[in-house]
Amino acid sequence: MFCSQVYELNGEIHDQLWVVRAYQEVADKFKRTHPEFMGFRLIFSDYRTKSLALIAHSVRTAIKLREVFPDIIAGFDLVGREDTGYSLYYYKEALMIPVTHGVQLPYFFHAGETDWYGTSIDRNLIDAVILNATRIGHGFALTKHPVVKAYTQNKDIPLEVCPISNQVMKLVSDMRNHPAAALMAYGHPMVISSDDPAVFGAKGLSYDFYEAFMGIGGKRADLRTLKKLVTNSIKYSSVSKTQKDLFMKVWKLKWNQFIDFLARRPRTQATGIMKIWTSEHVFDHPWETVTTAAMQKYPNPMNPSVVGVDVLERHIDPSGKLHSHRLFSTEWGLPSIVKSLIGSARTKTYVQEHSVVDPVEKTMELKSTNISFTNMVSVDERLIYKPHPQDPEKTILTQEAIISVQGVSLSSYLEGLMATTISSNASKGREAMEWVIHKLNAEIEELTASARGSIRTPMAAAAFVEK
Numbered sequence: 001m002f003c004s005q006v007y008e009l010n011g012e013i014h015d016q017l018w019v020v021r022a023y024q025e026v027a028d029k030f031k032r033t034h035p036e037f038m039g040f041r042l043i044f045s046d047y048r049t050k051s052l053a054l055i056a057h058s059v060r061t062a063i064k065l066r067e068v069f070p071d072i073i074a075g076f077d078l079v080g081r082e083d084t085g086y087s088l089y090y091y092k093e094a095l096m097i098p099v100t101h102g103v104q105l106p107y108f109f110h111a112g113e114t115d116w117y118g119t120s121i122d123r124n125l126i127d128a129v130i131l132n133a134t135r136i137g138h139g140f141a142l143t144k145h146p147v148v149k150a151y152t153q154n155k156d157i158p159l160e161v162c163p164i165s166n167q168v169m170k171l172v173s174d175m176r177n178h179p180a181a182a183l184m185a186y187g188h189p190m191v192i193s194s195d196d197p198a199v200f201g202a203k204g205l206s207y208d209f210y211e212a213f214m215g216i217g218g219k220r221a222d223l224r225t226l227k228k229l230v231t232n233s234i235k236y237s238s239v240s241k242t243q244k245d246l247f248m249k250v251w252k253l254k255w256n257q258f259i260d261f262l263a264r265r266p267r268t269q270a271t272g273i274m275k276i277w278t279s280e281h282v283f284d285h286p287w288e289t290v291t292t293a294a295m296q297k298y299p300n301p302m303n304p305s306v307v308g309v310d311v312l313e314r315h316i317d318p319s320g321k322l323h324s325h326r327l328f329s330t331e332w333g334l335p336s337i338v339k340s341l342i343g344s345a346r347t348k349t350y351v352q353e354h355s356v357v358d359p360v361e362k363t364m365e366l367k368s369t370n371i372s373f374t375n376m377v378s379v380d381e382r383l384i385y386k387p388h389p390q391d392p393e394k395t396i397l398t399q400e401a402i403i404s405v406q407g408v409s410l411s412s413y414l415e416g417l418m419a420t421t422i423s424s425n426a427s428k429g430r431e432a433m434e435w436v437i438h439k440l441n442a443e444i445e446e447l448t449a450s451a452r453g454s455i456r457t458p459m460a461a462a463a464f465v466e467k
Helices: 016-033 053-068 120-130 147-155 163-168 179-186 206-216 221-236 241-264 287-295 337-341 411-466
Strands: 040-046 073-079 107-113 136-137 159-161 190-192 275-283 306-314 322-331 349-357 362-370 377-387 395-405
Touching: 016 040, 016 053, 040 053, 073 107, 107 120, 107 179, 120 136, 120 147, 159 179, 163 206, 179 190, 179 206, 190 206, 190 221, 206 221, 221 241, 275 411, 287 349, 287 362, 287 377, 287 395, 287 411, 377 411, 395 411
Parallel strands: 040 073, 107 136, 136 159, 159 190
Antiparallel strands: 275 395, 306 322, 322 349, 349 362, 362 377, 377 395
């Protein structure tokens, strides 16, 4: 978060308090429709090209904001190019304000973003640790300062490694030569950061994790490497210990689900090729109506491939969530060439589905996987129904499917063909939902009319008797 003000078109100016409050309101609104969202923190930042007086003012502003928003403002940082800006040492008087006044203001300094040695840029690493930095951004030159390296290792001060940024800024061309590779092998504390994803055209942090895993981690990187990098993100975050424990607990549940998913999937060919299909659709109906229709979707004339549905188990847990386990009998209807490729004329398959309906949070999640032909084909689907965040009278459906074919010829072709089939079936499925909703509404209207008629009949008879 930069210290600039916000200007309205009508000339009104908002200060930093208003900006942080706006962030907070948006986050609270987002969390209401995305309960899995764990929150956010802001690092108040200013440019290292400004005068000492202006940076001193920014430090005081950060202290004030942290007092008002202790759960949002994480600390302070100086950003911008280190080579053309002032050093941390230049701003020492301003940066000593918190400790002089007995106030805690954590520092997250950008320091040592250079491949040179003996410059003011890499010397920022020394000043960063002297100023008791909580984390060090980049620290690309850390390996050239063994004393600072040993100190940060001993004090458990992590580096914020930014793979894509370092590559775009031409500090390194081949990730295998990134200095963080040696630090990772040595067990130095580090977290993965995206630096400026919008500028670099990267959406989110996943791409930086990919580069760190594939390049910096080396050939021996595995799920343990990925797990360590992710848990470091929580361990070295700026939230309280109580929040860290909660975040770690939630993450471990998701991680275990991920590992379980990998363990249950059949092994693919050596290439590990799989097809991922995703889709999103908005229904012009409330969540309650759509989820009711989803549970009564079959049979319908749009999806004749589903020839049977059996409810194997259904229960409500102590928190009020409805859990259902169903078995579907489906006819894939594959072309003859596909039948010959998989070596089977039989295309009837069985699919198991687990669904959870949460009436409090208004979410419905369905996960399904085929239990036939699993030695050749794996299709894992996931559907989530949630109220539209801007319009509660609408419902958003997000769908994804992961398709893998193994042990047969032209596996990539088959995966693409099945993805096309799933896409077509999904479109028919949405039509079926509208058909079921229309049918349910018609039944409700018929029952309402019937009820009104049954009420009117005795009333008419009573009126006749009175006459």
